[in-house]
Amino acid sequence: MHRKGVSPDESEKRTLNLNNAFPDALVTHYETLIDHLELPDEKDRHVLAAAIKTNAHVIVSNNIKDFPEDVLDRYGLKIKTPDDFLTDIIDLNTEIAVEAFKEMVLNKKNPELDEYEVLDCLRKNGLKDTADYLHALL
Structure with missing residues (x-):
């Protein structure tokens, strides 16, 4: 949100509101998986780790290129754009x-x-x- 000009206070407020509205969306205990995953962009490994931890079927992201199909297939995952x-x-x-x-x-x-x-x-x-x-x- 910071890149889109949202202030840190507003960003924190929005995050808190989302966490309160969707408590089941909060993923914990996925961190140990991160170092064992390989993706083109290392900064995206936490997303894959959280998806694996929750037995998700789909990762929703506009960042399609950084989630190769062959990697996702290993974990039974697909990627879709939000649209x-x-x-x-x-x-x-x-x-x-x-x-x-x-x-x-x-x-x-x-x-x-x-x-x-x-x-x-x-x-x-x-x-x-x-x-x-x-x-x-x-």
Whole structure:
């Protein structure tokens, strides 16, 4: 977040809010695996270690090139971009996905945006397929 101009205080606040909202997403005791893993970018090994520790099936990242398929195959993992992952989630139940999207829009307050403005925000943030899919379902 620091690279995107978010202050350290705001970054800490957002992290705390996410951790409180999704406590099951916190992974612990994966650190011992890190030194035994090889990836093109050593700074990504913690992601692979956490995925292995939790028996995940998918790593969600835009950083596709640093997670080679042959390495992920050894651990039964695949990698998907956030856009691909979200379109897959929508596919699971389009009706619930649209309801959730509409609820998210209603709860968006600062600033208030309509559905199409939120879809534009998604597109601008790399979620073009997700936004296009939701748009088609509205």
